[in-house]
Amino acid sequence: MTGGHRTDALVDILEDLKDRVADPAWLDEAERRVTQDPAAIAALFPAVGRRCGRGPLPRTGPGPAGWTVDDAARVLLLTALPLGGAALAEQVGTLYRYGGAAEKRAVLRALPGLDIGSGAVDLLHDAIRTNDPRLVAAAVGPYARHLDDGMWRQAVLKCVFMEISLTAVADLDRRADGELARMLADLDDERRAAGRTMPDDAVALLALIGDPMPARSGERAPARPGEREEEAV
Numbered sequence: 001m002t003g004g005h006r007t008d009a010l011v012d013i014l015e016d017l018k019d020r021v022a023d024p025a026w027l028d029e030a031e032r033r034v035t036q037d038p039a040a041i042a043a044l045f046p047a048v049g050r051r052c053g054r055g056p057l058p059r060t061g062p063g064p065a066g067w068t069v070d071d072a073a074r075v076l077l078l079t080a081l082p083l084g085g086a087a088l089a090e091q092v093g094t095l096y097r098y099g100g101a102a103e104k105r106a107v108l109r110a111l112p113g114l115d116i117g118s119g120a121v122d123l124l125h126d127a128i129r130t131n132d133p134r135l136v137a138a139a140v141g142p143y144a145r146h147l148d149d150g151m152w153r154q155a156v157l158k159c160v161f162m163e164i165s166l167t168a169v170a171d172l173d174r175r176a177d178g179e180l181a182r183m184l185a186d187l188d189d190e191r192r193a194a195g196r197t198m199p200d201d202a203v204a205l206l207a208l209i210g211d212p213m214p215a216r217s218g219e220r221a222p223a224r225p226g227e228r229e230e231e232a233v
Contacts, residue, residue, distance in 0.1 A: 006079055010113050013057070017072040022053040027073055031080050038081050038091060045095055045103055048073045054102070066137070067109070074106035079113050089119035096123050101132055108138035118146040128155045137168040144170055153180045160187060160202040172205070181210035 021027050033040040052073040096107040111120050127139035140155050184206045188198050
C-alpha cells in the first residue's frame with residue numbers, strides 16, 4: 001500500500017509532468033527506490049530540483065495552476081511512499097521541517113493526496129505563520145479542510161493581506177461566513193484609513209458574504225428586519 005491516493009487533479013498534473021522532466025530515468029529510479037525503501041526519500045527529495053528541473057509546469061487540463069516541475073516530481077515521490085497514518089505523517093513532517101521553501105511547498109501540495117488524515121495540520125499552521133506567499137497559498141488548498149474555522153479565517157485574511165489570489169483558497173464559497181465578512185470589513189476600514197484599498201477579489205467576496213452594513217469589531221450588528229432592538233439602559 002502506498003501512502004497516497006492520486007486524485008484526478010493530481011493524476012492530470014503528473015501526466016503533464018512526463019514531458020517536462022529533465023532526467024526522467026532518474027525520477028523513475030527515485031520513485032522505485034522510495035517504494036522499496038521509504039528512508040531513501042530523505043536524500044532524494046532535495047535533489048529533485050537539480051535533477052528534474054525547476055521551471056513552470058504548463059497545464060493541459062483543469063486543476064490548480066502555478067505548479068513547477070519540481071513540485072510535481074516531489075509530490076510523485078511522496079505519494080509513492082509505502083506508508084500511512086502516523087508513520088507517513090512523521091516522514092512528511094521531517095521533510096517539511098528540514099527542507100527549503102520549495103521542498104516545504106511540495107509537501108503542502110502533496111497533503112490532500114496522502115493517507116494521513118488530519119495528522120499534518122501543524123504543517124499548515126507553520127506555513128500560514130510565514131511571510132512566504134508560496135507557502136501560504138499552498139497551505140490554503142484542499143487539505144485546509146482540516147483547519148478549524150478560526151484558523152481558516154485567519155488564513156484567508158492573510159491571503160488578502162499578502163495579496164495572494166483567493167482562487168488559491170479551497171472551499172471558499174462553502175466556508176466563507178459572517179465572521180469572515182466582519183474581519184474583512186475591519187481590514188477594509190484599516191486600509192481606507194491608510195489611503196489603501198483591498199484587492200479586487202477580496203472586495204468582491206465581502207460584497208457577496210457581508211451584510212449591507214456589517215458590524216465592525218466592538219460594534220453590535222444592526223437589528224435584522226422583524227427584530228426589536230433592546231432599549232438602552
